[in-house]
Every structure is written in C-alpha cells, then in structure tokens.
Amino acid sequence: MAQFSLVSASVGLITLQNPPVNALSAVLRQGIVDAVEKALCDPKVKSVVICGQNGIFCGGADIREFGTNMRGPPLIPMIHAIESANKPMVAAIEGSALGGGLELALGCHYRIAHSQARLGLPEVTLGLLPAAGGSQRLPRLIGVPAALNLITTGRHVTAAEALQLGIVDQVTDHNTVDAAVKFSQSVAGQSLDGRRISTYPCPVQPNLDAFFEEAMLKVRQSARGAIAPVACVQAVRAAATLPYAQGMKREKELMATLFTSGQARALQYCFFAQRAVGRWSTPSGGRWDTSKPRPVHTAAVIGLGTMGRGITVALAQTGLSVVAVETQVKQLTEAKQAVSGMLERGATRRGAAPTPDRITYSENIQAVAGADLVIEAVFEDMALKEKVFRQLSDVCKPGALLCTNTSALDIDHLASQTRNPELVVGMHFFAPAHVMKLLEVVYGPRSSSQAVATAMQLGKKMGKISVAVGNCRGFVGNRMLKPYLEQAFFLLEEGATPELVDRALEDFGFPMGVFKVSDLSGLDVGWRVRKADGMVESGLSTGPSARIRQGRRYSPLGDLLCEQGRFGQKTGRGWYLYDKPGGRVSKSDPWLHSFLEEYRVQQGLVARRVDQQEVLERCLFALINEGFQILEEGIAAGPEDIDAIYVFGYGWPRHRGGPMFYAGMVGLAKVMERLDHYHQAHPDEPSLQPCSLLRRLVASGKKLHSQL
C-alpha cells in the first residue's frame, strides 16, 4: 500500500509500503494512484513528496507478478498522472531507485537523493527494457550516450554520479525526506512547464545513424545472443528520433516481444535462483535459518600460488585481518608483490583505499594459530593436503574452521586427518578468486551446520554467490564438466574440429568454447589428474583397447597434445596456436588439423560431418544428465543450486537460465529422447545414458522448475 499524510501543513507525503523493497505490486500501484489523487484534490496540499518505507525508495516493478495475470492499475498511466500533476511532485530517494522505481522518480518533477542511494534501470538484466517510459525519458533528461549506457548495461549509479549525469537535482547527507519536504515547499507555486521530462526534446546526437550502428554492433557482440540489450538500443533510438508519444508506442511494442520471451523467463529465474541458494539446507538437517555462523575476524590462507593470492585479496577486501602463509621463500616474495598489486588495482577500480596493511605474511604455518578460519590453497595433491590438515589440526586454536580450496578432492578424507572433522568444509573458489562470483561451499558427512553457515556467511561477505553442495569427486561444477569435456573430445575423434565445437558453444552463448577454455586453463591440469587416476598410457597405441579405459570410451587426444608439450596458452600451443607463450589470441592451427587426421587414420576412425546441433546436444545434454544424477544423489539440494553454479562460475549464458532450467525449456522428454538416441549410437559412453531421475520425471510428466 501507499500511505498518505500531510506534513509541514502544506506537503502531501506519499510513503510506498511494500517490504522488503517496495516493489510496485498491484496493491502498491493502486495505493499510489489513490494517494496521488488525494494529494491533488486536497487544497491544503501545495506540493507532494514520494518516498519509500524503511530506507528504500523502490526496487522496481514486482518481478513475481510478471509470470501472472497482471491486475491493478498499470504503471505507465500512473506515472503520467504524476508527471502531469499541477503541484510539484518530488521523489525522495533513499536506498535504491531501480527499474520501475526510477521510472516513477523520472515521472516526478524533481528528484532528491541520499548520498548513499543507488539508481539504475536494470531491466535489461531481467530480459526486459525500461518500459514504463524510462527508455524515452532518460535520454531526454541526460542525453543519448549516457542513457544508452545505463539502459543497455543495467548498471547502478551512485547518487554522486546521478547528480553529475543530471538524473537527480540534489544530493543530501541528511534526512532525505526532510530535505525533499523543504525543497518541495521552496518550489511550490512555481511553473512546472520545464519540469516534465516527456516534453523535453531529446538532446541532439551528432551522426545519429553512425552512432546507433556502432552501438548496436557493440551490444550484439557483448550480448552473446541475448535479445534485451538489442531491444534497449532500439528503444533509445526511438527516443532520439521520434516524438515522445510515438517513442512510447515503440517502447511498448519492443517490450511486448521481450516480456513473453524465454530469455526474460530465464533471466528472471536467475534473479531468484541467485537469492534462493542462500537458503541452503543439507541432508543431515542443517539449514540457513537455524544455523548460527561463528564470528570470523582473522582468516588465514596456506599456500600463495595463483589461487591463494586471489583468496588473500578477496579476504583482505572484506576488511578481515589475513595471515598469509607460504613456506617457499621465493614464492612468498613474489606473492607479496602480486597481492599488493592486486589490492591496489582493485582499490583504484572501486575508488577505495588499498588494504595491504591487513595482511601478515609468514613462512611458518604456526602463524595461523590465532586465526578463526583457515583456507588451505596448496597444490592439488592429496598427500600434501593431508599433511597440511594434520599440521593445522595441531596448530589452530580450538574451534577454528579448517577449509580447503580443493576443486575435486575428498573433503571427508581431509577431515579425517584432523581432530575435529566437524570443523572441516570445502571452500572451492574459482580463478581469479578475488574476481569470480562463485564459491562452492562443500560439506562432508561430518561437517557441522555451523561450519557450513560460517563458510556461507564469509562467502557472502566477500561478495560471492555461495552455493552449499555435498562431497563427491569434482563437487557439482567440475563433476558436470567431465562429461561435457569428454563429449567434446569424442566429437573431435568423429570428425569435428576444435573450431567447430567452440563455435557451436559460443553461438549458444558461452563466452569461450570448451577448447579455448582448456587452452586458457592449461591442458596439463587435466593431464595430471588423468595420470593420477591411471588413465594415461604414454604414446599412441592402436586397436580396440587404445580408446577404452575402465570399460568405457576414452579419448587420449588431450594426453597426446600434452606429450608434445602443448599445454595451451602458456606454451603458445594447445588446441589452437598463439603468437607466443602466454599469448591470448587463438588462431587455427594447421598442425592440429593434420594431427587429428593422422590420429583418426591410425585409430581406423572415419571422419564424418558433425553439425552444431550434435555438438550442443552431446556436450550440453551429457552435462545436464550429470546434473540430474547429482540431484538424485542429493549432492545439490535443488536445480537452482546447479544453475547458479553454472551461470556464475562456468560462463553458462544467463539468458538461458542455467543447465537445468535450459533442460526444462527444451523439454525433459526431448532431452531424454536425444540422450537415448546418442547412447544407442555410443553404448560405451555411459554419460549419454539418461539417469533414472530424468526418466522418472519424464514418465510422470513432472517438471523440475515451477516457472516452466
């Protein structure tokens, strides 16, 4: 609802009340319409202030209403009624004014913001555009380039930037409502002719056609198949070229195509999935709302390789004291320099002060004795990690949480090396650890719910999307990656090229195809793991057993490249060619193509034409099938957990909602049918055999996601 009150004898104060973010639900919209009418009819009211309850102006349209039969007064006429009012309407912006919330404020004649407020039009991130007049008013207010930037990226701006751009008229450090009331009194009775943004001409943009062509090109390149950013450019172009009324018509048409699109549904699903993963639960009954995290003031990191350095930076940036331990002197010296450089660059980017003084470096593991939580980030080797955990168990103070950054190893086995296995959890960061949003918090059968809660809370403090998952080889993300990679290798054996496979995945929306990613991460990483697992036979043997390991199809292609010293970008050669070791720009490599041809001849394989559809179905459906298996085993509590992991950690295109959501969009029956089809053709590839949960869901007609 919206509360109306008369303040300072002549100001009508309308307070939006719809906790937690004052989203513009049908009830709230009705409340605003009624309150505005009351204010305009009341002769005592000379000016009006609109504010939000509980320190937040408005989080925008109610996203939960989007999938429903929307009732209540529509936003556009409501905002027009505010703009055409004959008494000054002033928005008092505290907290956030986002999406429809900012559009409401743009309908007001003046905007006063608190210095800590954030403003933005993030509709594009939900697969939409600012279709309550935002795409037409903002360019008229701040000019086309600035509006285009805000609308196509959805980025939030600070009050200071909003003032500089001309979105708000005043910024205050004091009580925003008081300031707005005072301000509204000062302008009461003045003409409002120049204050209605819809009547402004759009500022002239030189070389309009060229400007929009370039903008469209840029947006298409970065959108990776997402349609909303493209529609946003079209809407802003309408603002720049059409009268307001016609621009609004165009905005409506564009919104209509977006509103019912699968992409909007997927992006809105991601919005809620990102929040749902915070409400974690474990099979042993641990829950987010009943488990109290332990306080963490001092954290320690053991091992200052690439991951350890990133984790140290991420911890220091949250304001914790950090003890960073590296036993190799040379590595320690290099790490100190690297960490302070990373902190400085991070601080410059965020406009904050660097924080290197919070870090204490040591060569001695004893230095972690006072830490509340320790994150082990040594080399991925079980024997080494076992030793570190035994030492930590001796050195750490009672109750200290012991975490490992392993990406695949058994958490419970590491826990068994300590005196208090309930205090051991995995904190699986993604490289670069201070940048990547995802954190897998891995609980073993003996991890206490307090340990999980503590790691989850720390992840949140670090700005991560933390997902609690169970303990198994590769946890959720890397476990699902295995069948995906495996299929990509098999497709090369059958006639595809790395370019073809990567192109199909990039066209789907991944920032990089699987082979480019392998080159970037280093082919030797997987090689080492496969060697440890006894999968690697040196040299190329022929005959039926050459490509079979442990009874299932195996491709030695990656091993053969490694034997040639082709480790990817770091060696300048991998699945692609780079201009130098460490080079970033991939080129097609004729050597690789000849190598594949020779390999096929030696193995008696006849190359066939592989198309993009097969690449997507085999790689993605095998990955999804593993996701169903993970759900069945209870390793992930729900499909949102898997989807969040893939969207925030593995480059899965957000506008496709994550692998499990995508499976639902495609149709579970279709996914199962295609898996069955490929499994029949390749019976030695168990990852193509639909798992029983998928079969049961298809048989029962049940869906995995209520949104579909």
Ligand SMILES: CC/C=C\C/C=C/C(=O)SCCNC(=O)CCNC(=O)[C@H](O)C(C)(C)COP(=O)(O)OP(=O)(O)OC[C@H]1O[C@@H](n2cnc3c(N)ncnc32)[C@H](O)[C@@H]1OP(=O)(O)O
């Ligand atoms: C014809 C015209 C049609 C359309 C034009 C307008 C379109 C829009 O306005 S689309 C919505 C645009 N707004 C946003 O994208 C903002 C989304 N919200 C946020 O960014 C954040 O929630 C926040 C910055 C406003 C607050 O952040 P924080 O304090 O961290 O809280 P949470 O994010 O955890 O949110 C708390 C709670 O509120 C739910 N929620 C937030 N915003 C909305 C919303 N716009 N509609 C519905 N629900 C919303 C959020 O999901 C959380 O609840 P759950 O934990 O239960 O999921």
